[in-house]
Amino acid sequence: MADHTSATDEGEAGGDEAGDDGTATPEIDLPGEAFDAVLDALDDLDPGDPLRFEGFSVARDGEGAYALVENSPPKPLTERELHEALAERAPAVTDWYTFERVVGEFGPRRAFLRWIEDADGETVAARYAALAAGIERAWGELKITATVTDRGERRYDVRHADDAGVPVDELDAHEDPLDARELVTYDEKGRYRPLKTAPSLAGGWVFPDLGPRDLYETVETIYPATVANWHREREGELDVTHWRETMERQSGIYGVVKTWDRGEGYEHVNWVAEACCDDSQCLKRREWEYDDETDLDVDGGDGVFPCREPCSVVVSAARKWTRLESEQPRTYEFELTPSEKEQVEDIIDAVADGRTDEIREADTKEGANRYRARFLRAKLFDDEGNLGGVPTEPDEE
Amino acid sequence: MQSLVIVAHGSHLNPESSAPTYDHADTIRATGAFDEVRTGFWKEEPHFREVLRTVEGDEIYVVPLFVSEGYFTEQVIPRELRLAGWDVSEWDSDGLSADQATLIAEDIDREVHYCGPVGTHRAMTDVIVRRAESVTDDPDVGDGFGLAVVGHGTERNENSAKAIEYHADRIAERDRFDEVKALYMDEEPEVDDLPEHFESDDVVLVPLFIADGYHTQEDIPEDVGLCEDHTEGYDVPETVDGTRIWYAGAVGTEPLMADVVLERAADAGADLGTALDDVRETTRVATGD
Numbered sequence: 001m002a003d004h005t006s007a008t009d010e011g012e013a014g015g016d017e018a019g020d021d022g023t024a025t026p027e028i029d030l031p032g033e034a035f036d037a038v039l040d041a042l043d044d045l046d047p048g049d050p051l052r053f054e055g056f057s058v059a060r061d062g063e064g065a066y067a068l069v070e071n072s073p074p075k076p077l078t079e080r081e082l083h084e085a086l087a088e089r090a091p092a093v094t095d096w097y098t099f100e101r102v103v104g105e106f107g108p109r110r111a112f113l114r115w116i117e118d119a120d121g122e123t124v125a126a127r128y129a130a131l132a133a134g135i136e137r138a139w140g141e142l143k144i145t146a147t148v149t150d151r152g153e154r155r156y157d158v159r160h161a162d163d164a165g166v167p168v169d170e171l172d173a174h175e176d177p178l179d180a181r182e183l184v185t186y187d188e189k190g191r192y193r194p195l196k197t198a199p200s201l202a203g204g205w206v207f208p209d210l211g212p213r214d215l216y217e218t219v220e221t222i223y224p225a226t227v228a229n230w231h232r233e234r235e236g237e238l239d240v241t242h243w244r245e246t247m248e249r250q251s252g253i254y255g256v257v258k259t260w261d262r263g264e265g266y267e268h269v270n271w272v273a274e275a276c277c278d279d280s281q282c283l284k285r286r287e288w289e290y291d292d293e294t295d296l297d298v299d300g301g302d303g304v305f306p307c308r309e310p311c312s313v314v315v316s317a318a319r320k321w322t323r324l325e326s327e328q329p330r331t332y333e334f335e336l337t338p339s340e341k342e343q344v345e346d347i348i349d350a351v352a353d354g355r356t357d358e359i360r361e362a363d364t365k366e367g368a369n370r371y372r373a374r375f376l377r378a379k380l381f382d383d384e385g386n387l388g389g390v391p392t393e394p395d396e397e
Numbered sequence: 398m399q400s401l402v403i404v405a406h407g408s409h410l411n412p413e414s415s416a417p418t419y420d421h422a423d424t425i426r427a428t429g430a431f432d433e434v435r436t437g438f439w440k441e442e443p444h445f446r447e448v449l450r451t452v453e454g455d456e457i458y459v460v461p462l463f464v465s466e467g468y469f470t471e472q473v474i475p476r477e478l479r480l481a482g483w484d485v486s487e488w489d490s491d492g493l494s495a496d497q498a499t500l501i502a503e504d505i506d507r508e509v510h511y512c513g514p515v516g517t518h519r520a521m522t523d524v525i526v527r528r529a530e531s532v533t534d535d536p537d538v539g540d541g542f543g544l545a546v547v548g549h550g551t552e553r554n555e556n557s558a559k560a561i562e563y564h565a566d567r568i569a570e571r572d573r574f575d576e577v578k579a580l581y582m583d584e585e586p587e588v589d590d591l592p593e594h595f596e597s598d599d600v601v602l603v604p605l606f607i608a609d610g611y612h613t614q615e616d617i618p619e620d621v622g623l624c625e626d627h628t629e630g631y632d633v634p635e636t637v638d639g640t641r642i643w644y645a646g647a648v649g650t651e652p653l654m655a656d657v658v659l660e661r662a663a664d665a666g667a668d669l670g671t672a673l674d675d676v677r678e679t680t681r682v683a684t685g686d
Contacts, residue, residue, distance in 0.1 A: 106453045181419060185412050194409035196442045220451060224443035228450040239504075249476065252468060308447075312440050316409060 025125045026132040028090040031151045034097035035083055041100070042066070053092040054124045058082065091124045094152020102154075102212055108231040109216040113154070116146050128152075139304060140223050140283040141201045144215070156215040160203030171206040177217035180207075184222050189357075195313050197223055197283045197303075226284070226305035233287075233306050241309035243269050244291040247318070254315055260322035266290035268325065273298040276314050277307065280353070334380075334388025343367035343376060400454030401431040401662055402509075404445055404474055405462040405607065407438030414608045415441055417650045418462050424655035424680065430672035431458075431662075439469070445477035449504045457502075457509040458662040462649065464516035464548070464605050465556040466495050479503040480511055492556040493517045493563050497665035510665040515649075515657040516560050516605060518664075522567045527653045529574075529601040530682045532633060532645040539573035543597035547604045547617065550583030558584070561605055574601075582616060589620045592640040599634065599641045607649035618644065652680035 038058065041051050047062030056070035066082040067074035077085060086093045103113050114120055116137050117127045127135075131148035138144075143164050145157040163171055174180070187193050187200040207218050220227055232238045243266070247257045260268060269290050277286040277300070284307035286300035300307075310318070336344070346367025350356050359366045366372065382389040403422055408414035418436050426434045437448025449457070459478065461470050466488075475483035480500040487498035495513030502509045515521060529544055530536050546568070548561035558581065565579035575597050580588040591600065602621065604613050615627040623631035623644055634641040648654070656676045663669050 108451070109453075178423070192410070192412045194441070225447040225451050228447065232450070251472060251476075311442075312444055313409060316440075 024132075025091060025128045026148065027150060028094055028128070028148075028152045029150055030083075030087040030090040030093055031097075031153075034094050034101075034152065035086060037097050037101045038086060038093065039079070053089065053096050055092060056089065058086075090152060091128050095119075095124045095127070098152065098154055098212065104213075107235075108227045109213070111231045111234060112216060112219070112227045113212050116144060116156075117154075139219060140197065140226070141199060142219065142222065144219070154212050156210045156212070157206065157208050158210060158215065158218055159206040160201060162203045163206065166206075168206055168208045171204060174205060174207050175209070175214075177207070177210070177214050177221055180218050180221040195282060195311070197226070197305075197307075198281065199279070199283050223283075223305065229308055230305045238287065238306055238308055240287045240306075242288045242291045243272075243296075243310055246288070246310045246315070250315065254319050257315065257318050257322050260318065260325060266294055266296065268321070270296050270298050272310075272314060272318055272321070273300075275352075276317060277301065279303065282307070330394070332388075332390050334390045336380075336388075339367075340376060340380070343372060347373060398432045398454040399430075399456045399667060400452045400458070401425060401434045401658075401667070402437060402448055402452060402457060402459045403434070403462055403658060404437045404448065404459060404478075405439075406469070407441035408608075408610065409440050411610050414610055417608050417647070417654065420650070420652070421462070421655040421658055424652060424676060425659060425672070427679075428659075428670075428672035428675045430659070430667070430669045439473065439477075445474060446479075446504075449478060449502050449507075449509070452505070455507065456667070457507065458512060458665055458667050459509050460512045460658050460661045461514045462607055462654075462658070463514040464607060464649075465560045466490060466492055466514060466517060467556045470495065470514050475500075475511065478509070478511070480509070483511075488513065492559045497661075499665075510662075510667075512661040512665050515654065515661060516607075517556075517563065518657050518660055519567070520657045520660045521560075521648075522564045524651050524653045524657060525564055525603050525605070525648055526568060526571075526573070527680075527682065528603045528645045528648045528651045529643075531651060532601060532603075532643050534682070536682045538601070540575070541597065541599060542574050543576040543578070543595040543600040544568060544574040545578050545580050545588065545591060545594070545600055545602045547580045547582070547588050547602060549606075549612065550581035564605070582612065582620070587620075588617060589622075591621050591642065592638040595640060598639070599643065601643040601645060603645045603648050606647040609647045609650060613647045653677070655680065 038051065042058065042060045045051060045059070048059050050057035050059045050069065056068060059067050061067060066077045066079065068077055068082070068085050099110065099114065099119065103110050117131060117135055119127065128148055131146055131154070135146040136143060137146070138161060141161050143159055143161040147155050149155060159171065183205050184193060184196055184201065186202065188202040193200055201222070210218060216227065229238060244261060247261050250257050273286060273296050276282065279301040283303045284301070284305055285303035287306045288309050289295045350359060350368030356368060359369050361370070363369050364372055380388055386392065403418055405418040406414060415438060422434045422436050425431065432454055433452065435448060435452055437443050437445050439445055443451055461474055463469050471485045479502055481503050483498070483500055488495040490513070495517065497510050497512045499508055499510050501507070525546060529538050546561050546565040549557050551558050561579045561581070565577050568574065569577040576595055578586065578594050580586050580591065580594065582588055586594055591602065604617055606613050618624050618627050618631055621642060622637045623635045623642060631644065634643045656673060659669055659673055659676060663673070
């Protein structure tokens with residue numbers, strides 16, 4: 001297992017190139033597999049076609065010799081001399097090897113791993129210096145720390161952001177990305193999490209030493225398809241399906257949602273978005289609106305990854321609300337003291353914000369305090385559980 | 398690059414619903430037959446709508462972890478996966494014979510092989526028998542035993558009963574169990590009266606469901622009389638009206654189910670190497686010696 005601190009130490013001790021922030025580029029040894037990959041790549045190219053690295057390129061001449069081009073006329077090299085030349089330029093070569101051979105072409109994975117170290121914006125020298133110190137990125141509730149070994153290999157530490165700074169040996173350490181399935185199933189209270197992007201990920205675990213592909217798999221396991229949709233958004237290709245279109249395609253038991261959605265305004269969808277799609281309930285940034293032409297009035301949130309259509313939790317809830325909202329209002333009459341009315345409001349607020357567990361046992365100043373709620377029930381409910389003794393159905397009187 | 402995508406129902410309420418899907422995906426992953434094995438769900442993430450965009454391969458096999466042909470396999474999954482031009486007649490199925498259809502998934506503009514559900518595949522018969530072996534912990538179970546294959550019934554989908562009958566008939570033809578019956582929750586013959594349908598003193602009850610949930614953990618045990626209240630639990634076997642009932646729970650949780658997923662992909666053209674043999678070997682019931 002790689003030791004992150006040693007990578008940092010070597011970087012600071014052995015480097016001689018300065019990164020943008022003044023930290024030194026670490027010394028990198030060119031691994032044999034990276035050099036072999038360069039030779040394989042050159043074999044796949046026609047003689048004279050360059051293989052480009054940051055700051056220089058290499059080609060072969062068709063007769064067993066190589067040429068290195070760096071600002072000046074090509075420098076002819078034997079394979080041994082090529083190895084020496086590339087070893088001197090090991091940061092650029094290992095960077096090429098990492099992204100071309102280890103990470104590979106799959107769009108979302110490649111874009112995500114390059115984004116982590118800003119590979120499309122920063123130079124190799126600046127990135128290797130930053131990686132030596134550790135680059136931190138947030139992804140939902142995750143904190144990802146990227147480092148580089150003295151062979152130019154990327155290593156990643158993934159953990160809950162709340163566990164930032166906690167020593168690895170104080171957390172449950174994992175290696176297999178699929179272990180993350182267990183970590184996302186229940187929240188801290190042991191309740192099932194039906195929505196993986198709910199901000200209720202429990203902490204206490206760490207993947208301390210992942211390679212690039214396993215990092216991607218871990219993130220995709222914790223927040224499925226978020227990288228794919230983020231990538232599409234960056235490419236300007238995010239396919240957003242708005243509320244109306246999503247409800248139009250529902251069928252079976254969900255087909256009823258269409259009856260709630262007759263083109264008579266979209267206030268009900270504002271309520272849905274406020275209830276379900278707030279940052280306090282889901283880390284995705286809502287990009288869907290009522291329809292192509294009609295934006296909702298509710299903010300979509302600040303999540304790093306986009307939400308491209310109402311999810312199955314929202315559709316299921318909308319089905320329930322369709323039924324409930326088809327009822328006609330009635331006027332009920334019962335008496336509450338002003339404090340009791342406020343207490344009902346406090347209880348709804350506390351449940352809606354998930355604060356009931358935070359209200360202290362003896363804090364009777366809180367309207368949603370359990371003793372207060374029990375007193376209200378004792379005083380105002382009849383034996384059938386009717387508020388104020390008023391039946392829900394008029395004919396029950 | 399060859400990819401397998403297992404699509405299943407999942408649940409907003411019960412984590413056990415997706416557990417068999419993950420288990421079978423892991424079993425198949427361990428064979429190395431596919432470069433990647435992904436899972437997608439109707440009620441969990443990644444959703445059917447988005448699972449294909451997480452898939453890297455150019456040969457993609459989609460296998461529905463569903464019991465029968467019908468609403469999900471014919472409407473919901475093709476619609477949500479955006480299979481262009483999908484028409485159920487592509488399967489030309491009698492309700493049991495859906496095999497595969499090759500279509501462009503518009504989400505990724507790549508071809509996918511969309512397979513029939515696991516529940517109607519002939520290999521599913523072996524999983525039901527294996528379930529009887531694993532619940533009795535006897536790889537030779539059969540002599541002196543009856544077997545009840547139990548399905549939901551025809552409430553919404555007539556194909557559901559077809560799958561039950563198909564497998565019950567195939568098992569009966571093997572003359573392994575003294576009696577084999579197809580029983581249902583919502584139609585005749587009903588599982589409630591299980592002892593009346595069998596002469597055998599021992600009956601293995603195998604529900605043809607993918608995952609353990611409300612029906613297999615609450616309805617069936619209470620209806621059959623294994624317990625008054627499912628929260629009290631029950632023994633395996635439990636004696637009801639003089640019949641020892643070996644209740645197996647959802648057949649979909651049996652490890653051999655991974656074999657049926659592979660068979661579906663193989664029928665659609667996937668190159669599996671030795672994966673089928675590997676899975677049959679790793680999931681067999683130990684002799685207990």
